Every structure is written in C-alpha cells, then in structure tokens.
Amino acid sequence: MAKRPDIDYRVLPAETPNWPDLLSKTVDDLSRIARTEIELLEASLGRLIQAQTSKIVGMLFLLVAVIYGSFFLLGGVFLLLNLWLDWWAAFLITGFIIVSAGVFFQFKMNAVARAKSGR
Secondary structure, X not given: OOOOXXXXXXXXXXXXXXXXXXXXXXXXXXXHHHHHHHHHHHHHHHHHXXXXXXXXXXXXXXXXXXXXXXXXXXHHHHHHHHOOOOHHHHHHXXXXXXXXXXXXXXXXXXXXXXXXXXX
C-alpha cells in the first residue's frame, strides 16, 4: 500500500491532556499508597512493641521474684545454720515457691510475646 502525499496520516489526540489534573491525580495516588504503607508500618510496630512489653514485664517479674526468693533462701540458709527456731524450712519452701513462680511467669510471658509477634 503506497502512501499518498496529499493525506496526513498522523494521529492526533482528540484533546490535549490536562497536565495539572493528571499531576494532581498522580500525587493523590502516591499519597494514598504512602498513607497505606504508613498504616501497615504502624500496625507492625504496634504488635512488635506489645510483644516486647510482654517480654519486659515477664523479665521484671522474674527479677523481683528472684530477688525476693533469694532473700528467703538466704534467710533459710542462715536460720538453718544457726538453728534459730524451725523457721528455716518455711523460709526455704517460700523461697523456692517464689523463684518457681517467677520462672513460670517468665516462660508464660515469653509465650505470649511469641504469639503476639507471630513466630
């Protein structure tokens, strides 16, 4: 098929593009994408912070339980060595119970933290 020199074969748009409108739509789309990404980041960080808070509470409880348990264990050993009344057994039992509760609570809080972080 031969081209005729008297016919213009160029394709022209029906109307010229409205550049300000196109630019505003592009910026609007990009801002929506950015807002969605920020919301996803916020949700992820919130879950991470809650998991870490659970771990910290568990560690704090364990620390307090170990400190109190250690005082009772030390008191029990002291009373055992000095044979001052028969309270040494009560101190030893109480100390073991407190330390055991602290360790149990720490394991429980770690399990809660792992469940919240999705691992």
